[in-house]
Amino acid sequence: MPRPATNKRERLTAAAILMARESGLESATIAAIAGAADVPAGSVYYYFKTKDDVAAAVAEGIATLLADARESLDAPDDRAALTGFLRSYLEDAAGTVAYGTLLSTAATVGGADAHRETLGWLTSRFAGLGFTDGAARARALHLLAGVEGGGALAHALGDAEPLEREVAHLERWVANAGG
Known part of the structure; x- marks a missing residue:
């Protein structure tokens, strides 16, 4: 079966993101990342000299994934984007x-860049609803803290209900937001 058409660095980064998410990057070995990416273990060092380089690639890869997701949400209607x-x-x-x-x-x-970029995007959407800079940032912080907190609780409990309830609450809050 032929390998995917993506390049080795992209495959290694995707595998490292998956491993970081599933079990933590500290427990992932270079050999395991290479195996998951279908890349010879020895060639990993060409792309990532150290585990810190892998961590930086994971952080950058997640920031890119989230930026792409936000870009797909960008619309003239800030409320719909939120x-x-x-x-x-x-x-x-x-x-x-x-x-x-x-x-x-x-x-x-x-x-932290992924958080900052997400927060900036949310702030700009609230500003688009007519909120002042300070109020838009405060609302963005509230929304991000709420949904991330709901996600953390869902993960801790092994149940999606806290996330689902928080998203429903925040959707109503956004629907009624106006600057």
Whole structure:
């Protein structure tokens, strides 16, 4: 069976993201990452010299995945974009219950950029609803803390209900938001 058409670095990064999410990057070996990516273990060092390089690639890869997801939500209607963002958490509810959110995985490898970029995007959507800069940021922080907290609780309990309830609550809150 032929390998996927993606390049080795992309395959290695995708495998490392999956392993970081499933069991934590600290427990993943270079050989396991290489095996999951269908790349010879010896060639991993061409792309990643150290485990810190792998962690940086995981953080960057997650930031890219989330940026692509946000881009697909961008619309002239900021309220619809915010609602789409919330619903994206429900689309990954099974993964969140099993492994935590993608942002929580990014945090475990030092990926604060993904959080900052997400927060910036949310802030701009609230600003688009007419909120001042400070109020838009406060609302963005509230929304992100709420949905990430719901995700953390869903993961801890092994049950999607906390995430589902928080998304439903935040959807109503966004529907009634106006600056």
